[in-house]
Amino acid sequence: MTVEIEVDSVSKHFGQVTALDDFSAVVKSGEVTCVLGDNGAGKSTLIKILSGVFPPDEGEVRVDGKKVRFMSPRDALKQGIGTVYQDLAMIPLMSVWRNFFLGTEPTRGVVPFRNLNTSWAKQTVVDEMGKMGIHIRDPEQRVGTLSGGERQSLAIARAVYFGARALILDEPTAALGVKQAGVVLRYIVMAKRRGLAVIFITHNPNHAYPVGDHFVILKRAQVEGDFRKEELSLDRLMQMMAGGEDLSNLVEELEQLATETGEADLAAAAHGIKDEVEGLHRLEGTDHRDETSA
Amino acid sequence: MTEESAATVAGDEREARRSVFKRALSRPEFGSLVGAIAVLTFFSWRADTFLTARGLANVLDPSATLGIMAVAVGLLMIGGEFDLSAGVMVGATATMFALLTADAGLNIWLAMAISLAFAVLIGLFNGFMVLKTRLPSFIVTLGTLFMILGANVGLTRLITDTVIVSGVGNVPGFDFPFKIFAANPVGQFRITVVWWIVMTALATWVLLRTSFGNWIFGVGGDAQAARSVGVPVAFTKLMLFVYVSVSAWLVGMMNTFRLASASVSTGIGQEFEFIIAAVIGGCLLTGGYGSAIGAAIGALIFGMVRQGIVLSGWDSDWFFLFLGVMLLIAALINQIVRKKAEEARS
Ligand SMILES: Nc1ncnc2c1ncn2[C@@H]1O[C@H](COP(=O)(O)OP(=O)(O)OP(=O)(O)O)[C@@H](O)[C@H]1O
Numbered sequence: 001m002t003v004e005i006e007v008d009s010v011s012k013h014f015g016q017v018t019a020l021d022d023f024s025a026v027v028k029s030g031e032v033t034c035v036l037g038d039n040g041a042g043k044s045t046l047i048k049i050l051s052g053v054f055p056p057d058e059g060e061v062r063v064d065g066k067k068v069r070f071m072s073p074r075d076a077l078k079q080g081i082g083t084v085y086q087d088l089a090m091i092p093l094m095s096v097w098r099n100f101f102l103g104t105e106p107t108r109g110v111v112p113f114r115n116l117n118t119s120w121a122k123q124t125v126v127d128e129m130g131k132m133g134i135h136i137r138d139p140e141q142r143v144g145t146l147s148g149g150e151r152q153s154l155a156i157a158r159a160v161y162f163g164a165r166a167l168i169l170d171e172p173t174a175a176l177g178v179k180q181a182g183v184v185l186r187y188i189v190m191a192k193r194r195g196l197a198v199i200f201i202t203h204n205p206n207h208a209y210p211v212g213d214h215f216v217i218l219k220r221a222q223v224e225g226d227f228r229k230e231e232l233s234l235d236r237l238m239q240m241m242a243g244g245e246d247l248s249n250l251v252e253e254l255e256q257l258a259t260e261t262g263e264a265d266l267a268a269a270a271h272g273i274k275d276e277v278e279g280l281h282r283l284e285g286t287d288h289r290d291e292t293s294a
Numbered sequence: 295m296t297e298e299s300a301a302t303v304a305g306d307e308r309e310a311r312r313s314v315f316k317r318a319l320s321r322p323e324f325g326s327l328v329g330a331i332a333v334l335t336f337f338s339w340r341a342d343t344f345l346t347a348r349g350l351a352n353v354l355d356p357s358a359t360l361g362i363m364a365v366a367v368g369l370l371m372i373g374g375e376f377d378l379s380a381g382v383m384v385g386a387t388a389t390m391f392a393l394l395t396a397d398a399g400l401n402i403w404l405a406m407a408i409s410l411a412f413a414v415l416i417g418l419f420n421g422f423m424v425l426k427t428r429l430p431s432f433i434v435t436l437g438t439l440f441m442i443l444g445a446n447v448g449l450t451r452l453i454t455d456t457v458i459v460s461g462v463g464n465v466p467g468f469d470f471p472f473k474i475f476a477a478n479p480v481g482q483f484r485i486t487v488v489w490w491i492v493m494t495a496l497a498t499w500v501l502l503r504t505s506f507g508n509w510i511f512g513v514g515g516d517a518q519a520a521r522s523v524g525v526p527v528a529f530t531k532l533m534l535f536v537y538v539s540v541s542a543w544l545v546g547m548m549n550t551f552r553l554a555s556a557s558v559s560t561g562i563g564q565e566f567e568f569i570i571a572a573v574i575g576g577c578l579l580t581g582g583y584g585s586a587i588g589a590a591i592g593a594l595i596f597g598m599v600r601q602g603i604v605l606s607g608w609d610s611d612w613f614f615l616f617l618g619v620m621l622l623i624a625a626l627i628n629q630i631v632r633k634k635a636e637e638a639r640s
């Protein structure tokens with residue numbers, strides 16, 4: 001059950017804004033593709049195209065060599081693509097189990113009497129969340145009353161449960177504690193081992209680097225770089241995610257603030273970042289760029 | 295078993311067993327049930343004829359047709375939309391049917407089928423307009439309301455020179471559909487009450503026990519999120535609009551067979567009664583929350599107050615005062631419920 005998702009010269013515009021410009025990349029099964037980039041770079045736009053939320057304005061997406069045009073996320077789900085959206089796509093007023101199965105409800109019985117298999121659904125949610133280390137006290141609890149991390153875990157558990165061939169995660173670890181973030185990283189590796197194609201979006205290089213096989217850097221709607229893990233060190237990745245120059249500016253600002261307020265902590269923080277940036281600049285000599293995205 | 299429960303308690307000491315009472319309290323229809331009991335108690339005390347078979351029949355009779363509509367409108371509201379044309383659709387389907395069969399001489403069943411098809415069409419029209427234009431359904435269906443009202447009055451006057459189509463009772467084959475829609479099978483109790491109970495039970499089952507019901511909550515709670523997880527949002531909303539129009543047709547048939555005539559003014563202004571009954575029953579105006587049983591109880595409260603005021607010997611004008619007070623109380627309760635469900639953390 002392998003899958004290959006080819007994104008070919010895809011663009012997306014929102015009025016005057018170009019959210020994604022001539023983007024191309026190949027996502028293979030058994031691999032974790034990390035999409036990295038600043039806020040507003042177009043990462044979520046990319047995953048929304050892949051999940052069928054909206055079609056691209058130009059270019060095409062191919063799954064296993066066949067051009068697909070998802071009219072709705074339902075089409076993508078049918079292809080076995082499970083997605084954790086950045087906004088989680090949860091309905092606060094609905095219960096945990098109803099949210100988990102919304103759109104893909106388990107039923108029993110024949111047509112006029114076909115009805116929800118509620119007991120099974122509730123048990124499954126409790127089990128799946130339990131696997132993530134989250135104890136659901138009552139599957140009837142409304143999602144609006146869950147904590148931010150619990151809600152995010154629920155969205156991840158749902159995507160993992162329904163994503164049979166591909167798993168797309170848009171900043172899934174943003175609200176998570178260290179333990180749950182670790183669980184999510186393990187899930188990603190497990191999904192990859194099962195032969196799923198995984199797309200992982202994060203702002204945290206310490207999360208991206210250990211699990212990623214393939215890194216696509218987005219900058220202002222365009223591909224800045226497309227690397228295999230072998231071509232990239234963690235330091236280099238960190239530098240690219242932060243943008244070396246921007247960091248130097250930050251150091252200056254922090255130093256200025258430190259002298260103004262006389263805060264020792266701020267000065268120390270500025271020094272720390274300065275050291276790191278200098279370290280990164282030294283590494284720049286060993287930079288391999290690979291602009292040939294298939 | 296004891297080991298297991300001990301383990302869960304140890305696993306999370308915040309584990310709180312919710313009592314039956316607490317569960318009941320969190321149901322959307324809970325407030326309306328308390329209200330219904332209060333109203334029933336009050337009027338049984340005020341008027342001794344209230345709790346007689348005749349008194350109850352008089353309460354249930356208007357409650358039934360209102361209830362069928364309130365349940366449909368309630369489901370649509372849970373799905374996040376309004377239908378202000380629901381009231382005039384009762385009159386429009388009725389006059390259309392009466393004109394076709396009593397005036398044009400069409401077979402009674404054929405006339406019924408044609409007016410039913412018209413109801414389905416109007417439901418689809420409302421749904422498509424709302425989905426395509428992305429205008430609020432409040433505005434779109436307000437437009438439909440006046441279009442249907444205008445066309446109905448205009449056409450009926452043009453054809454019959456009056457606003458009432460009579461003579462349905464003389465149409466061949468009247469008796470059997472009369473039995474289905476308007477007879478009194480048990481004493482003074484109308485068959486409409488049976489329809490009301492069946493439709494409420496069916497709506498409750500669909501809402502709570504089927505995929506479609508889950509979709510209704512989803513599209514009303516957050517249509518974009520629901521779409522993102524694979525709910526066919528357009529289909530769900532379309533079906534709900536059709537369900538409301540078809541319910542209006544059903545009530546239109548009930549009225550026509552009972553009176554053996556149809557008036558164009560039937561149902562005018564009732565669209566708000568449907569919405570109010572649904573809100574009293576715990577349906578949120580903003581969608582995503584509510585129940586079919588609640589809407590039915592809301593309609594029952596309506597019927598009780600209306601009949602209770604008459605039996606208490608008061609002027610019927612007081613009805614509206616009651617209505618306003620009840621609506622405000624219900625809306626306040628709903629707001630608290632919503633806040634609790636969305637924000638409060640256990
Ligand atoms: N529906 C929309 N309408 C208008 N503009 C949009 C819409 N969606 C995204 N954009 C714009 O497209 C650009 C890319 O947005 P996108 O959400 O893809 O960024 P992102 O890389 O996911 O950022 P972040 O890291 O903050 O999540 C932004 O400038 C955003 O304002």
Ligand SMILES: [Mg+2]
Pocket residue numbers: 043044045086170
């Ligand atoms: Mg984003």
